[in-house]
Amino acid sequence: MTTTRPFAIRIHGRGGQGVVTAAELLSVAAYHGGRYAQAFPSFGSERTGAPVVAFCRIDDRPIRSHEPITAPDVVMVQDPTLLHALNVFEGLLPNGFALVNSQRGPQALGLAPMLARLPGITLRTVPATEIARRHLGRPLPNTAMLGALAALTGATALAPLLDAIRDRFSGSVGEANAAAAAEAFAWMGSDTNRPASTVEATC
Amino acid sequence: MLKQIEGSRAIAETVALCRPEVICAYPITPQTHIVEALGEMVRTGELAPCAFMNVDSEFSALSVAVGASVAGARAYTATASQGLLYMAEVVYNAAGLGLPIVMTLANRAIGAPINIWNDHSDAMALRDAGWIQLFAADNQEAVDLHVQAFRIAETLSLPVMVCVDGFVLTHAVERVDLPSQAEVDAFLPAFKPVQVLDPDAPMTIGALVGPEAFTEVRYLAHRKLSSALELVPQLAAEFQERFGRGSGGLVHGYRLGDAEIVLVALGSVNGTIQDVVDAWRAAGRRVGALGICTFRPFPADAVRTALESARQVLVIDRNLAPSSGGVLATDVRAALPDQNQQVRAVIAGLGGRAITRPVLERLLEQATRGAVEPLHFLDLDRRLADGGLERIS
Numbered sequence: 001m002t003t004t005r006p007f008a009i010r011i012h013g014r015g016g017q018g019v020v021t022a023a024e025l026l027s028v029a030a031y032h033g034g035r036y037a038q039a040f041p042s043f044g045s046e047r048t049g050a051p052v053v054a055f056c057r058i059d060d061r062p063i064r065s066h067e068p069i070t071a072p073d074v075v076m077v078q079d080p081t082l083l084h085a086l087n088v089f090e091g092l093l094p095n096g097f098a099l100v101n102s103q104r105g106p107q108a109l110g111l112a113p114m115l116a117r118l119p120g121i122t123l124r125t126v127p128a129t130e131i132a133r134r135h136l137g138r139p140l141p142n143t144a145m146l147g148a149l150a151a152l153t154g155a156t157a158l159a160p161l162l163d164a165i166r167d168r169f170s171g172s173v174g175e176a177n178a179a180a181a182a183e184a185f186a187w188m189g190s191d192t193n194r195p196a197s198t199v200e201a202t203c
Numbered sequence: 204m205l206k207q208i209e210g211s212r213a214i215a216e217t218v219a220l221c222r223p224e225v226i227c228a229y230p231i232t233p234q235t236h237i238v239e240a241l242g243e244m245v246r247t248g249e250l251a252p253c254a255f256m257n258v259d260s261e262f263s264a265l266s267v268a269v270g271a272s273v274a275g276a277r278a279y280t281a282t283a284s285q286g287l288l289y290m291a292e293v294v295y296n297a298a299g300l301g302l303p304i305v306m307t308l309a310n311r312a313i314g315a316p317i318n319i320w321n322d323h324s325d326a327m328a329l330r331d332a333g334w335i336q337l338f339a340a341d342n343q344e345a346v347d348l349h350v351q352a353f354r355i356a357e358t359l360s361l362p363v364m365v366c367v368d369g370f371v372l373t374h375a376v377e378r379v380d381l382p383s384q385a386e387v388d389a390f391l392p393a394f395k396p397v398q399v400l401d402p403d404a405p406m407t408i409g410a411l412v413g414p415e416a417f418t419e420v421r422y423l424a425h426r427k428l429s430s431a432l433e434l435v436p437q438l439a440a441e442f443q444e445r446f447g448r449g450s451g452g453l454v455h456g457y458r459l460g461d462a463e464i465v466l467v468a469l470g471s472v473n474g475t476i477q478d479v480v481d482a483w484r485a486a487g488r489r490v491g492a493l494g495i496c497t498f499r500p501f502p503a504d505a506v507r508t509a510l511e512s513a514r515q516v517l518v519i520d521r522n523l524a525p526s527s528g529g530v531l532a533t534d535v536r537a538a539l540p541d542q543n544q545q546v547r548a549v550i551a552g553l554g555g556r557a558i559t560r561p562v563l564e565r566l567l568e569q570a571t572r573g574a575v576e577p578l579h580f581l582d583l584d585r586r587l588a589d590g591g592l593e594r595i596s
Binding site: 023024027028031032036037038039040041043062063064065066067068070 | 207209233319320341368370371372374375376377378471472473474475477478555557558559560
């Protein structure tokens with residue numbers, strides 16, 4: 001019997017930012033990539049502007065458990081105003097990833113004390129709202145965040161993510177969201193962005 | 204066809220493949236996505252011929268399904284929680300009249316206090332209404348059970364309730380193999396009602412029955428419902444032959460060979476339980492699991508056989524019968540006359556409290572020490588509970 005466990009992602013944002021959709025899109029991308037995935041929202045909290053959480057598990061074998069994710073490998077924060085409103089990094093596993101939607105670098109977000117308590121966490125920021133605004137004309141950061149997440153963690157490759165986005169949104173909306181994801185993917189993968197916006201916290 | 208799809212959507216698409224002719228429902232969380240999707244399919248003509256009726260309440264919703272069924276139409280509805288209670292009178296009538304209605308129950312707690320999250324209180328409240336009650340362990344089984352439910356219902360002329368854990372399954376996006384229309388058509392022939400109300404050939408259905416025959420009518424209801432214990436596994440076997448996967452049936456045993464401690468449960472918690480059993484088996488511990496798929500009629504013989512080797516049976520009850528215990532544990536206890544087998548009612552997962560792997564592992568550790576009480580409240584916050592006790596005493 002194998003003792004591997006699924007790769008777990010927790011997504012924080014506010015109602016209206018496509019948090020639940022992001023988890024679903026990630027699971028569809030993983031599915032297109034030939035893997036098993038499960039996405040689910042934190043139930044009952046879907047109100048515009050209210051903090052919303054959604055989850056995604058990805059594995060190479062069928063996922064039987066339906067318990068909530070309390071110890072994620074990745075925390076993705078779509079709205080930086082949540083950083084100091086609640087403990088979005090609760091349970092984040094050692095050597096995990098934190099990805100925050102912000103134009104500012106991790107140092108400027110005032111997260112140093114938090115990171116000091118989390119060994120080996122890789123924290124990155126990505127200007128997902130600005131990328132989204134350019135492609136969609138609206139500040140909907142979820143697909144750009146997913147592009148950055150794919151580049152940062154390898155949770156999915158870019159091509160199946162773009163397929164998932166085009167499955168969900170037809171026509172020009174789908175293309176614009178795919179372009180936002182692709183730009184964020186390239187942005188995150190680019191070396192010029194890496195040193196300035198990365199904090200490797202160590203104990 | 205394989206799809207990565209939300210549970211509610213998968214259920215709605217499968218119900219549509221079953222060609223219902225009348226759908227009538229009133230929205231209630233967490234069932235709403237299912238009937239919204241079906242309403243949309245009827246509106247666009249994707250599901251036709253089918254009448255989708257909007258009504259003022261759950262009482263009316265099931266009443267319309269009863270009227271449609273008695274007029275010879277294949278009828279479907281869905282509800283949850285208080286919605287089921289509001290239709291309770293009609294739930295009994297549908298069974299008493301022998302109408303093969305299929306209803307999805309997106310399991311949710313019952314207030315007060317109001318709570319929109321998952322447990323099995325709703326299904327348990329109506330467990331003795333005479334319906335067949337099937338519980339899905341995951342969304343694949345939820346889909347497959349709906350196909351089987353129409354066939355079971357129409358073969359026996361009895362209504363079937365397919366219980367699906369609210370939110371946990373209805374709102375989860377997972378990989379599901381949806382059957383094709385041709386596959387469903389081959390498994391589920393057109394509805395041929397055994398009795399139809401027809402103005403050209405008038406007859407009475409549901410006449411008054413006095414004391415001279417009411418006991419006999421109820422006895423026949425008992426025998427008829429019990430006969431599903433033979434049909435359900437037969438149809439599950441036929442389903443497996445045609446669709447290539449095991450779904451439904453009476454019970455699902457998991458690593459029960461030589462198991463001394465066995466966890467018994469209904470619904471979606473069985474996946475987490477199986478993960479725990481695997482971990483404990485890997486460590487050489489003799490534990491197993493028994494998922495109950497058919498709760499009504501209760502498969503006492505299958506449960507007894509499956510639990511043959513068990514010394515301690517931990518029944519996860521996502522409901523509470525205050526002052527009595529757990530409903531499922533009561534049935535399991537009655538099925539096990541051997542006094543050497545300890546049956547523990549473990550009240551768990553009420554109102555959306557997650558039943559997690561660490562919590563289940565702690566329960567097993569306690570069971571190993573013989574420290575689980577006959578009525579055990581899993582994961583109870585002692586400080587919160589004791590504070591409340593002080594106030595009421």
